[in-house]
Structures are given as structure tokens and as C-alpha cells.
Amino acid sequence: MSAIAGSCGYIAPEYAYTLRVNEKSDIYSFGVVILELVTGRLPVDPEFGEKDMIKWVCTTLDQKDVDHVLDPKLDSCFKEEMSKVLNIGLICTSPLPINRPSMRRVVNMLHEVGAEHHLKAAQKDDKFTPYYYEDASDQGSVA
Template sequence: MILLTTEPRIADFGLAKMVQANGGKDSTHVIAGTHGYIAPEYGYTYKVNEKSDVYSFGVVLMELVSGKRPIEPEFGDNKDIVSWISSKIKDKESVLSIVDPRIPAAFKENAVKVLKIGILCTTKLPAFRPTMRTVVQMLEEAEPCKLVRILVNKDGEVKKTETMEPALKLNL
């Protein structure tokens, strides 16, 4: 859930947890977590760590930029947002086509920066994923967290967008 109040917070972005069936009496494991957010290595290690969380956070960034959910019928069978985005990236135009069309043109370049961070967070090999501290630094440098004033006419069409002071300071 993402709360867009005066103090935005992200909570429960699909953190996978290992659950032993029968209260731990045998070695049968059940995957607990939200499909689409679970890091690929969890399927064969049943271990979660910071890199698993980084992967899940990367999926959230992809959702925010694309306007898509982690699992959509349009992605095709056995495809999630990570594989869908990977298959669409060929050149600058294809990257821009991933960005949610509701994002005003003036902010698409910042959205692409955030998308690149999401792609880095969802790298298949956990060792190549950044730490969350590094992710925060990259997001601060990308400056996606600005207040935007959007003026619309009576028909709901955007007339003007203005960037204001940063709305959010990310701290660890």
C-alpha cells in the first residue's frame, strides 16, 4: 500500500516469508507472499534477505512508472511485470512506451530514471542488486518526488503542469 499523505509510506510490497506446514513438524514449505513481488531465488532457496526486499521494491517502482500491476493478462502466460518490461526494452522509444500515459510529458524523463532503478533492483542475480541505501540515494538523485500542480479545464483536459518544491525527502 502506498499512502500519499504528508508523509508517504510504503508497506507490504510482497515480502515473501517461509512458512513451514504442520507447525514445523516436517520439511514441507509453502511460499507465502504476493505473486509478482517474490524474488526469483526464493523459489529454490526459501530464504529472504535484504536483496529479496530490494527485488520487491523494484517491482513497486515498475508499477508506479508503468501504471500496471505485477501480474496482468496482457503480459502473457507465466509473465510478470519484470519479464514484460525486459521484453519491451529495445530503444528509447520502447522505454518511453512503458511509462504510464497519464504521466505528463514534462515528467517522463524522471519516470524513465525511476524505471531504470526498478530494473536494477530486479536483476536476476541478487549479488548485482543494490542495497536499499543505494536505492534511496539513486531516487534522491533522480528527483522523482516533486509536488506537481496540474491545472485542468472543465472537460478534465490538462492545461498546464508546474513543478514545485520537493514533496518528499527520503531518509534511512
């Protein structure tokens, strides 16, 4: 192959020197999509200047707070969950492939965020005990 394959902003950094795609480069691209969803921004934006979205997110988090990164169109009552999903996106876009999780782990982390939200909502409504959890059939169970 004589040209780089992939969309600008989604390509893992190691692809530039290996020209190989593997699960870890797919995880990177998926992490970019997660960051797009949580920030409401495209991976390449003139506002970022010389930075890409990942560097912009990291710099903004260092200099300001998470409110300056999260998409203001998203409901702020989900700020905690959005922050956790943002962190998952950042883990997926780690510069070193070895530090990126497997897709199975990413799915589990996202599922945990959703499960925590459901548990909090259930406890808030006093519908379930703290031992309530959802199983794969989407039916409630008591442990």
C-alpha cells in the same frame, strides 16, 4: 514452512529454491513496486501472457521504446525522471541478487533523480546558479 510466502509478482526468483528472504529479496520486491508506479500496471497481468512485469518491461524496451512502458497517465514533462526511476526499478529486480543494490543505494539513486529535477527547474527559472543544491534541511545553499 510448507508454502511460499509472499504475493505473486513480488517474490524474488531465488526465493523459489532457497525459501529464504533477505535484504536482496526485499530490494527485488521494492523494485517491483517502483515498476508498478512508473508503468501503471500490476506485477501480474493477463496482458503479459507467460511473462511477468519485469520480463514485459525488458521485452517492450528491446522491441519498442520507453514511451510504450511508461504510464500514459503520468505527465510527459517528467519523462526523463520517469525513465531514470524505471531504470532503478530494473536494477532492483535484477535476476541475480548480487547485482541488486543495497536499499541505501536505492534511496540515494532516487534522491539523485529528485535533486537533478530540482536543479533543472531552478536553472530553467533562472533562480539559482549551477552551483545551487539542496541540503538535508530543505533550504537552498550556494557552494
